[in-house]
Amino acid sequence: MLEDLIRYNSEMCRVFGACVEIRNTARKLQKAATEMELLASNGVVRAAKLTAGKGRSFRVLAEYLTEVPVRVQPEIDGLEEICTRLAANTAEGSNVVRLFYLLISGLLELRRSQQDFDPDEEKAARFTRPEEIEALMERITLAASDRHLAENAVQVGHLSEATVQDMRRLLRDSEDAIEESWRKLEAIQTVARTARYLAQCVAxxxxxxxxxxxxxxxxxxxxxxxxxxxxxxxxxLEDASKKGRSLLRALILEVDTA
Structure with missing residues (x-):
């Protein structure tokens, strides 16, 4: 079980790596948007220099192109915000996993020290389900000879349950953020197709x-x-998002069904 938690934390670090990859790649979009803005502005200037009437169609097309960066920029900004959110979630998630590891390790160590401990108790359990933690607390309190020790075990058990809920919350929020990044990417792709069509019209x-x-x-x-x-x-970006989504879904499945 503890080995699973170590692996889980390692997977969270991989999610963080995917988030960094998304963020760094998203910043390249800013460069492309800026270049598009310069090209469109250049087109407007060139069209204005043509004889009256002859440059009208070029000017209209160029003016449409100037709207492309305006439409793309909010999506790029949104991707930056999503990356910040994902990075915060994965960093917090790693801390939560480490805390959970310490709490459950302490409870298991206490349980192992009790005379009626059976090694089979922890073989199949991962203690990411409330009923598993409750069962562990119950065994400890029933076998405890010291009331204060039993009370402390219950407090640690409840804190363990809370950390599991935190893990689920962070994973779900991260999954939502990844899905949101897909919508941003699709919006940018739509704008890119429009810009290519306008370029064909210019040609x-x-x-x-x-x-x-x-x-x-x-x-x-x-x-x-x-x-x-x-x-x-x-x-x-799509590849990085797929990687992050795949990792998150595997972690969510593991926590929800463990």
Whole structure:
């Protein structure tokens, strides 16, 4: 059982590593959003320099593109907040696991010192269920010759139960945060697809244009390059999120069914 807790804490550290990976990758999105903003602004300026009427379609497209970073930024900020939340949860979770380890170790050590102790009592138990902790407290109090010792054991047992609830709460909240990160990623992917479509429109308009063709063909190409980088970053984020979600679900299943 104690070996399981050590492994559990190790898995929490792996979740923390996935959170760091998500955060670091999410910051790359900021760079792509900034580049998109600069390209769109450049497009507006170039369109304004064209002869009246001829640059109108380019200007409209470029102005649409300037909205892309505005739509992406809240999602990027949201990912940063999620990463902060996950990091806090995993750090607190590790502390909770260590506390639980100490509490249960103390109770088991006390129980082992009692004359009627049977080693089979702890073979199948992990003590992450309230009834298992209650049963352990009951055995200790029934066999205890000292009333104060029995009372202390009950207090430690109740604290152990509270730490299990804390573990469940932190894991559930972390799972919710991971799911929220998926929604953020999907929103960014939608914006990226829109930006790529607008880049294609710019390329089509550039092919028809007499003036400024080269400038806007270059603009379209640069936008597509930026979107490629954005989508590659999103793919890395998706992998990191999958890793974190898989670890969390395994831990939740272990705590809930142990």
């Amino acid at each position: 089509i308009e550039a092919a028809r244009a007499e003036a400024g063709r080269q400038d806007f063909e270059t603009l379209s190409s640069d936008i597509n390059t930026t979107i490629d980088e954005l989508e590659a970053t999103l793919a890395m």
